[in-house]
């Protein structure tokens with residue numbers, strides 16, 4: 001059973017990034033108050049990097065006990081460690097290097113020069129095993145995710161689940177992606193079934209190029225044709241948009257501002 005879907009529209013991309021940053025800090029504080037720890041799935045892309053930079057600048061970030069935050073990634077470009085194309089490299093540069101994190105709780109997806117070798121299928125299996133090892137014993141193959149962040153591609157992809165690509169049909173939690181329509185061509189990704197185990201999923205999008213996929217996803221497009229339409233958090237699915245990305249959202253979804 002999936003929870004409520006809501007849409008929050010902010011006037012400008014900068015305000016959107018600031019608001020998502022503040023919202024994420026509060027979500028982490030709340031999770032730690034309730035469970036003693038918090039778990040976030042990070043994403044890549046331009047708007048995500050803006051959110052990470054905004055968190056870095058917010059004094060309230062010190063209200064989070066970063067040593068008790070687990071960080072996972074929703075997708076990764078399968079290139080060598082440290083490559084600036086990697087989503088984890090971008091997140092580290094924008095934010096993570098400035099936080100007192102517990103390295104044992106930072107879980108980047110494997111790199112092409114990592115222990116699994118230059119074999120994306122083996123790397124996907126290794127990440128699935130790492131996730132399963134963090135899951136509650138005797139339960140699912142995935143740990144609890146408090147908040148899972150997603151960007152939205154111009155074609156409606158989320159993480160590295162691309163429209164009409166075999167990965168859009170994948171039921172295993174982690175998949176290799178070959179022949180990505182967006183470079184680089186080889187990637188790793190959580191699949192839609194794995195994404196949809198998160199308590200809250202936040203889809204963050206800014207700019208006019210995102211208006212069509214966002215509008216179509218909220219209007220009920222098919223998840224294979226438009227993976228963003230197949231995303232739903234267990235308790236909440238939250239679309240966080242700037243005004244341009246929200247341009248094609250039907251008025252009935254514009255419940256919050």
Ligand SMILES: O=C1O[C@H](COP(=O)(O)O)[C@@H](O)[C@H](O)[C@H]1O
Nearest residue numbers: 043044045046047151152153159
């Ligand atoms: O390639 C990717 O693109 C999407 C969207 O990025 P954006 O720059 O258009 O916001 C991102 O969510 C994903 O993590 C990344 O690998």
